[in-house]
Structures are given as C-alpha cells and as structure tokens.
Amino acid sequence: MIQVKDLTFSYTGSPPYVLNQLNLEIPDGAYVSIVGENGCGKSTLMRLILKFLKPTSGQILSSAKRIGYVPQKNSASEDGFPITVFEMMDSYRKLLKLKDKQETDANLQKVGMLPQKKKKMSDLSGGQCQKVRIARALLGSPDLLLLDEPSTGIDMQSQQEIYALLKALNQKNRITVIAIEHNLNAAVENSTAIYHIINGRGHLCTPQRYAKEFLNSSKGENFYA
C-alpha cells in the first residue's frame, strides 16, 4: 500500500507549493492513473514516491518490496546509444543482483520482444522501446509498477498492446500500477481509480465519475470545490 500523508512540496522549500497537503491511499492491487494539466505536479508526485525528491513536509509510506519504474522516453540519452535490447535488460538484471539468467528472456517474452533482443534500442520503434522498458521494470517481480506517460508518442496499435499488458499485469499478477496519464480515455478504461491534480491539490475519484462528470463538465477547476 502507498500512503501519502499531508504531502507538501516546492522546489525552493517555500511557497508557492507545487503540491499542497496531498492525502492519498493506494491499496495493493490498484491501478491508479494520475491526471492533470501540464505542470500540475504529476511527475513531481511520482518523483517523490520514487524518493528522487524529498517532501517539503508530510510523508509517503510504501509497503512495496520492489518497485519497477518505466520512465518517459529520454531521447537525449537513448538516441544513438549503442546498446542492444539484451544488454539493456541483462545489465539491469545484474544491477538488481538477480541470479536467474533466464529472467531476462522470460520478461522479454512476456512483452513479446524476445525476437528483437539482438537489436539496438535506437533501432526500435517508440512502442517497441516502451515494451522493453516495461520488461525491464518487471525484472525482480516488482509489486509496484510506476509509469510516466506510458503511451506518449506511441502508435495506436502499440498503445492498445501496452494497456492490455498493463491491465493483465494488474489483474492477473496483482501488481499495483500507478501511471501518469495524458491519455484520458486510457486512464478511464484501465484504472480502478483516478487521481486528479489541480492547483497543487489532489482529488481521488472513480474512472466512471471522472468520465461522466469531469470530462463532460464545464465546471473545470471548480468541479471539486
């Protein structure tokens, strides 16, 4: 379970706060999509959960034994980097000190990327790269999977495959999924809950309510008032 208690954060340590007094409980096995406008603090919240940033006040408690993280595509480091799919996976397995060498191939098989294991990452399409990143995040059998915009810049076919995979991981393997989403339809279709950040405040609701009332609402920022 992830418990966010009175979480406040600003990059300077003083107001204005990017995130202001957030409280959130994510039970094991949930699939939560974090949504909101650009710059609202979604990525900041994820970086706080990952402990890349320290809260200005409040705390985040996590019972996750292992976290898998799928970052947004980082073109600066990936473009032209001479690394194969297998090297990218196997090197990470070694960093995690996992002894089972078969795990690399097994995870690539899960996402349907085993036939491409000798290819360079820079020669793959956006969708294929994302599948490999998901396979890497699954190394060591995590109980919490964090994804930063899993479908950005990816073709429709690959998007459907990725969401089907995430849903299966969540429902069959009981992996808790937290995803930052710009794809609101995907968020509504796949999530068990949606966490909407507006003006530094967070609001948890069901996907149905979010779709029915917020997406079609003209109330905008005052919806939660």
Added chain:
Amino acid sequence: MLEYSFMQNAFWASIFISILCPCIGIFLVLRRYSMIGDTLSHASLAGVTAGLLCGQNPVLGAFVFTSFCGALIEFLRNSFKKYTDLILTVVLALSVGVAITIISSGKLHANADSFMFGSILTVTQTDLIMIGVLSILSVLTLTFLYHPLLYIAYDEEAAMIAGVKVKTINYIFSILVAAAISVSIRIVGVLVLSSMIALPVATALQLGKSFRQTLLLSITFSIVDIMTGLFASYFLNVAPGGFTALVSVAVLALVLLGKKVAVTVRTSLENQHSA
C-alpha cells in the same frame, strides 16, 4: 627501433594508454561529457608544473591535481545545475591559472614543454611503473563498475532505482578520468589529449552494433591510432601527440567514407534486384 630503452618505455606506455583511454572515453562520450576530458587535460598541466616545482614525479602531480579537479567538477554540479558548462570554465580558469603562474614564475627547474606536445623520449622507468600501476588499477575498477557506469550513462534514474550509488560512482569515475589523463600526458601531450579519449570512441560508434562491441572497437581503433602515431613520430621526428591526433581524424574520416560507400553500393544493389 624497439632496441632503444626509451622506445620500449614509450611502447608499453602507449599500450596502457590505448586500452585505458577508450574505456574511459566511451562513458564520457555517451554521457555527452567529452569536454570534461579537455578541461581535465589542462588541469593535468597544472599538476605537472606543481609536481615539478615540488620535486615530485610530474605524472603523480598530474594525477593528484586532475583528481582534485575531477572531484571539484562533480561537487560544483550541484551548485550550477542549469549552467553545467560554466563549471568547466571555472575549473579551466583555475588550472590554466596555476600552470601559467608556476611556469612564468621562473622557479621551475625543468622543462614542461614536452608535456604540452607529448614526447617519446621522456618516458622514464619510474613513469612507466606509475603509468602501468594507474592503468591496471583503473581498468580493474572499470571492470568492477561496468554495469553501474553503463546504466548511469544510459538511464541514470533506472540506475538509482536499482540501488546504484550514482553520486559515489560519479566521484570514482572522476578519479578514473584523472588517471587516464595523467598516464597519457607523457606520450600524447596536454593539447590533444582529449581527442585520444573521444576520437576512437567516435569512430567505433559508426560501426558498433552493441555496447560491448563498441567498447572493443574503441580499444582497437585507439591501439591503431596511438601505435601509428608513436612509430610515425619516431621516423618523422615529430611530436607523437600531434601525429596521433592526425591519424585518429584520418581513421574516423576513412570509416565515415567507407560507411557511406557501403550504403550507396547496398542501395544500388537493392534497386537493381527490385528492378
């Protein structure tokens, strides 16, 4: 020519350099930090002059001061997050300032010029031992840190999640860069040293199909470049640093040309086949 002891020393020093430099260079290039090599090679000149001034081995002086500057760059990275290129300017100013002040003071009772351009005549037995020890230690450390360094270069956040102590490894890597530069200045010289770190890697990147293959190609090209430069400098009686840099650029140009020709031939064959 290898019957001369100075040539034997230069030969073995060159072997060490040609293995160590690309091993460091591949991580610098892939992290877009090539210019750090340039800055630290200038720092090594300050270390050489300080070493000569104190009557110590100049290679040791270069290693100590360059390590200090490498660590300083890492430390200042936190203070200049948005202007990281400024850090290199600060360290460059400090290094060149120290070097020029010592040289112009007239208190130096040895010639620092050979370190500017490189020389095959000046590698002493003591230097060779120093170069050998630093190189072997550095390559062993690199082997031990291979996967963390690869991941810090490829995806730093993923490395952090896997438990890699990124800051500590960055400091260790700074010292390794300092070691590579210190062992190279005798032969290659300060002025073209950074090209020895980056150019074999730039050439290998044109052909490498994986990280491991790119690393091995970098070492191969580095051996070709430095050995050609070393032997040519003996016969042509020129400084090895300059000639090695010319060979490196020529090899890179040949590989780029060969690649272009191969693509053109393949395309025309495919067109013929489809027609």
